[in-house]
Amino acid sequence: xxxxxxxxxxxxxILFSDYKAGSGIRRSVEMGRENVLFELRESKLKGxxxxxxxxxxxWMLTAxxxxxxxxxxxxxxxxxxxxxxxxVLLTEYPDLVFDGMVVAGFTxxxxxxxxxxxxxxxxxxxxxxxxxxxxxTYNLLGKNILGKEGFDFDIEIRxxxxxxxxxxxxxxxxxxxxxxxxxxxxxxxxxxxxxxGCPTVVNNVExxxxxxxxxxxxxxxxxxxxxxxxxxxxxxxxxxxxxxxGVYELPWGITIDEVLKIVEAENTKAVQVGGASGSCIPKxxxxxxxxxxxxxxxxxxxxxxxxxxxxxxxxxFMEFFVEESCGQCTPCRxxxxxxxxxxxxxxxxxxxxxxxxxxxxxxxxxQLASKCGLGxxxxxxxxxxxxxxxxxxxxxxxxxxxxx
Amino acid sequence: xxxxxxxxxxxxxxxxxxxxxxxxASLMPILQAIQIKYNHISDHAQQEIARxxxxxxxxxxxxxxxxxxxxxxxxxxxxxxLCKTICCEHAGKDLVEKAIEREIGVKFGExxxxxxxxLEFTSxxxxxxxxxxxxxxxxxxxxxxxxxxxxxxxxxx
Ligand SMILES: Cc1cc2nc3c(=O)[nH]c(=O)nc-3n(C[C@H](O)[C@H](O)[C@H](O)COP(=O)(O)O)c2cc1C
Ligand code: SF4
Ligand code: FES
Numbered sequence: 001x002x003x004x005x006x007x008x009x010x011x012x013x014i015l016f017s018d019y020k021a022g023s024g025i026r027r028s029v030e031m032g033r034e035n036v037l038f039e040l041r042e043s044k045l046k047g048x049x050x051x052x053x054x055x056x057x058x059w060m061l062t063a064x065x066x067x068x069x070x071x072x073x074x075x076x077x078x079x080x081x082x083x084x085x086x087x088v089l090l091t092e093y094p095d096l097v098f099d100g101m102v103v104a105g106f107t108x109x110x111x112x113x114x115x116x117x118x119x120x121x122x123x124x125x126x127x128x129x130x131x132x133x134x135x136x137t138y139n140l141l142g143k144n145i146l147g148k149e150g151f152d153f154d155i156e157i158r159x160x161x162x163x164x165x166x167x168x169x170x171x172x173x174x175x176x177x178x179x180x181x182x183x184x185x186x187x188x189x190x191x192x193x194x195x196x197g198c199p200t201v202v203n204n205v206e207x208x209x210x211x212x213x214x215x216x217x218x219x220x221x222x223x224x225x226x227x228x229x230x231x232x233x234x235x236x237x238x239x240x241x242x243x244x245x246g247v248y249e250l251p252w253g254i255t256i257d258e259v260l261k262i263v264e265a266e267n268t269k270a271v272q273v274g275g276a277s278g279s280c281i282p283k284x285x286x287x288x289x290x291x292x293x294x295x296x297x298x299x300x301x302x303x304x305x306x307x308x309x310x311x312x313x314x315x316x317f318m319e320f321f322v323e324e325s326c327g328q329c330t331p332c333r334x335x336x337x338x339x340x341x342x343x344x345x346x347x348x349x350x351x352x353x354x355x356x357x358x359x360x361x362x363x364x365x366x367q368l369a370s371k372c373g374l375g376x377x378x379x380x381x382x383x384x385x386x387x388x389x390x391x392x393x394x395x396x397x398x399x400x401x402x403x404x
Numbered sequence: 405x406x407x408x409x410x411x412x413x414x415x416x417x418x419x420x421x422x423x424x425x426x427x428x429a430s431l432m433p434i435l436q437a438i439q440i441k442y443n444h445i446s447d448h449a450q451q452e453i454a455r456x457x458x459x460x461x462x463x464x465x466x467x468x469x470x471x472x473x474x475x476x477x478x479x480x481x482x483x484x485x486l487c488k489t490i491c492c493e494h495a496g497k498d499l500v501e502k503a504i505e506r507e508i509g510v511k512f513g514e515x516x517x518x519x520x521x522x523l524e525f526t527s528x529x530x531x532x533x534x535x536x537x538x539x540x541x542x543x544x545x546x547x548x549x550x551x552x553x554x555x556x557x558x559x560x561x
Binding site: 079159161163164 | 427428429430431432433435436466467470471472473474488489490491493494526527528529530531532533534535539542543544
């Protein structure tokens with residue numbers, strides 16, 4: 001029987017539960033495409049890569065799109081600072097991820113799946129290739145999968161080369177096609193015009209990994225977990241100032257306070273939810289819920305305790321965006337540099353509040369006018385940290401330096 | 405470069421194109437293979453790749469210059485990439501950085517004279533719960549402290 005080597009014991013209701021490799025694929029063949037889409041819709045599964053688009057809708061649009069050749073792409077670029085849950089899925093639960101891809105291929109009518117693996121994860125390439133080979137041996141990949149006439153599907157892994165923006169789905173497709181990873185204008189969306197101009201589903205690793213259990217246990221079962229708008233569970237990558245950092249599978253709707261208890265965080269001052277492009281939540285708001293409808297996140301939770309300098313945290317994030325902006329559009333290319341300069345002015349006590357307010361206006365322009373999510377969301381940290389840690393940054397000791 | 409070496413490189417690129425297919429979409433895998441073997445993608449390699457894939461050499465250069473892990477200029481045989489994102493910074497990256505610089509004798513952003521090491525910073529490696537983290541060539545090392553980082557470097561050939 002196909003098994004995964006060295007799966008450590010983890011606890012969770014959906015992803016980190018027992019799963020028999022290949023069983024999701026078998027179930028999809030028994031059910032047929034329409035029923036797969038039906039269960040997916042019942043589950044109300046939303047994309048785990050950040051944008052939170054309905055997975056059933058995305059698959060349906062691609063299945064319905066005209067074109068002989070279709071693709072399913074697994075987005076394993078995982079570049080958002082503080083995110084490492086896809087790494088855990090790929091190394092410990094490749095059966096869930098790849099079975100999810102095969103089911104997607106079956107459902108939308110794709111013969112080929114591509115995994116876009118970030119260059120930093122090249123160390124896991126060999127073991128992933130080995131796993132795919134074993135799937136071929138068990139006829140879970142290849143021709144007439146599980147004896148189903150005409151069900152042909154295979155998976156190829158492609159490596160990224162150290163560019164955060166390539167996680168954006170259209171940049172990822174550009175990169176797969178051999179170009180600079182510059183985001184495209186949307187529409188057209190990948191569901192119609194994706195890889196090589198063909199209809200393409202791009203899904204996050206965790207989204208795909210959620211599919212097999214939905215088919216086996218049912219969409220309604222999945223939707224029982226979490227909240228009304230955020231069904232199921234979520235993998236949270238938790239790092240920073242706490243005793244037990246790591247990847248946790250928790251139900252959507254859990255509060256920040258509850259999470260902090262689980263990981264044994266003490267003297268917490270701030271929690272950055274959603275990575276550098278997410279927002280920074282101060283202590284007084286730790287009762288907020290982690291969910292698409294409240295504090296949304298692709299899974300990155302970074303914890304900062306009382307000893308941390310929040311201006312320094314913000315500077316680190318802005319340096320990241322200045323480096324990772326692809327430079328294609330002006331609001332993002334110039335805007336991020338201006339925001340970083342502003343932070344340095346605060347650091348050196350050379351700012352005026354008038355100028356800081358102008359930068360906040362610039363943030364709004366960036367959110368509206370940037371071409372892709374990078375420039376649209378990079379102002380989030382700037383705005384939330386300057387607002388929520390105003391006192392620390394502007395009032396302590398009469399300058400921006402925090403003596404904590 | 406000697407003529408012989410040039411011919412070898414051409415042959416290698418042709419083989420790679422055969423393996424990955426003669427299309428534009430093979431550009432990245434070909435560049436990655438050359439990068440791994442030679443630590444950079446030379447002018448000559450760029451021209452040959454362009455010729456084989458039937459695209460303009462500037463297109464090849466454009467792609468190389470976009471990606472942090474592809475280089476047109478020679479680098480050290482071993483590329484050390486230390487994570488500078490916030491969780492690793494909070495976990496003690498600065499001390500590790502200073503220790504590595506002392507031990508290797510060059511600063512981050514530089515290559516040693518014997519071309520053994522290039523030191524670089526990188527963004528989050530996805531090891532934030534185990535920082536400070538660094539990548540040397542294709543391997544990732546976690547939970548570094550100054551001594552451990554230098555010990556690891558001393559084992560690299
Ligand atoms: C700058 C940027 C980086 C992104 N990085 C990732 C990533 O690393 N992984 C990912 O799954 N989605 C990433 N996304 C979101 C993708 O564009 C896309 O929405 C997602 O892959 C869709 O999959 P899902 O519906 O399963 O969430 C990124 C978006 C932006 C704007
Ligand atoms: S918003 Fe930034 S990353 Fe996105 S296309 Fe514009 S410049 Fe490139
Ligand atoms: S912050 Fe260094 S690995 Fe993520």
